[in-house]
Amino acid sequence: xxxxxxxxKKQELDIDPDTPLxxxxxxxxxxxxxxxxCGMALCGACTVHMDGTPVRxxxxxxxxVANANIQTIEGMNSVAFQAVQKAxxxxxxxxxxxxxxxxxxSATALLQTNKKPTDxxxxxxMSGNLCRCATYHRIRNAIHQAxxxxxxxxxxxxxKA
Ligand code: FES
Ligand code: FES
Numbered sequence: 001x002x003x004x005x006x007x008x009k010k011q012e013l014d015i016d017p018d019t020p021l022x023x024x025x026x027x028x029x030x031x032x033x034x035x036x037x038c039g040m041a042l043c044g045a046c047t048v049h050m051d052g053t054p055v056r057x058x059x060x061x062x063x064x065v066a067n068a069n070i071q072t073i074e075g076m077n078s079v080a081f082q083a084v085q086k087a088x089x090x091x092x093x094x095x096x097x098x099x100x101x102x103x104x105x106s107a108t109a110l111l112q113t114n115k116k117p118t119d120x121x122x123x124x125x126m127s128g129n130l131c132r133c134a135t136y137h138r139i140r141n142a143i144h145q146a147x148x149x150x151x152x153x154x155x156x157x158x159x160k161a
Contacts, residue, residue, distance in 0.1 A: 001013065001014055002014075002015055002017060002062055002063060002066055003066060004024070004062065004065065004066060004070065005068070005069050005070060006025070006029065006031070006070045006071075006072065006075070007070070007071055007072060007074060007075025008069070008075065011029065013028060013062075015028060015062060017061060017062060017063035018061045018062075018063065019061065019062050020057065020058050020059065020060060020061060020062070021048070021057040021058075021060045021061070021062050021064075021065055021070070022034060022036060022039075022046045022057040022058040024062050025048070025057060025072060031072055031074050033072055033073040033074045033101050034046055034047075034048055034057055034072050034073060034101060034102075035098060035099070035101055035102065036058060037058075037098070037099070037102075037130075038058070039058045039059075040058070040059065041056040041058060041059035042130075043099070043102075043129070043130045044056065044099065044102040044103070044106060044128045044129030044130060045098065045099050045101070045102045045129075045130075046058040046102060047101070047102035047103075047105040047106050047128075047129065048070055048071060048072050048073075048105060049070070049071040049072075049105060049108075049109055050065060050068045050069075050070055051068050051069050052069075052071075052109065052112060052113075053109065054105055054106045054109040054128075056128075073101045073104060073105060076104075076105075076108060078108065078112060079150060079153065080108050080111040080112045080146070080150060081104075081108045083111065083146035083147075083149040083150045083153075084104055084107050084108050084111065084142070084143070084146045085104070086146070086149065087142035087143070087145040087146040087149065088100070088104065088142050090142075090145065091138050091141055091142045091145065092138070093135055093138040093139055093142050094135070095131075095133035095135055096132070096133050098132070099129060099130060099131045099132070099133075099135075100135075102129050103126070103129045103131065103135075103139055106125060106126055106128070106129050107125075107126065107139065107142070107143050107146070109125070110122065110125040110126070110143065111143065111146055111147060111150060115147060115150055115151060115154070116147050116151065117143065117147060119140060122140050122143050122144075123140070126139060126140075126143075
C-alpha cells in the first residue's frame with residue numbers, strides 16, 4: 001500500500017511502487033487533466049506540483065512522492081493560478097491545447113515564487129515545457145499579464161489593510 005496526498009486528499013493505493021505518478025493520476029485516480037506527452041521527462045505535458053515545485057509526473061515513481069503534497073491542475077485554486085487562467089483566456093493562448101495543462105502548472109509555479117519575472121526568468125522557468133503549436137510568445141505575454149494582475153490585487157489588498 002502506498003499513501004499519497006493529492007490535492008490535499010489522502011489516498012491509499014495498492015499499487016506497484018515503481019509505477020510512474022502520471023499513470024497513478026490518470027489510470028488509477030481518473031484525473032486526466034495531466035497529460036502524457038513524451039513519457040521521458042522531455043516535454044512537460046505531465047507537469048504537476050510536488051510541494052509547490054513543478055515536476056514531470058511521467059518520470060517519478062509513485063514511491064518517491066509518498067510523503068509529498070502533490071497538486072494537479074484539478075486541485076489548483078491559488079491567486080497565481082486564477083491570474084494565469086484569466087490571462088490564458090484573455091490572450092487566447094491555447095491552440096490545440098495538448099501541452100497547456102503542463103504550461104499552466106509551470107507558469108503558476110513560477111508566479112508563486114517570483115511575482116514579477118523578467119522575460120529571461122520566464123523563458124528559463126518554461127524551457128522544459130514544449131509546445132508543438134509554438135504558443136511561446138503568447139505564453140510569455142500571458143505570464144506578464146498574470147504577474148501584473150497579481151501585483152494589482154496585492155496592492156489593493158495592501159491599501160485596505
Ligand atoms: S510526458 Fe512527462 S515530460 Fe513529457
Ligand atoms: S497548444 Fe498545441 S502543443 Fe501547445
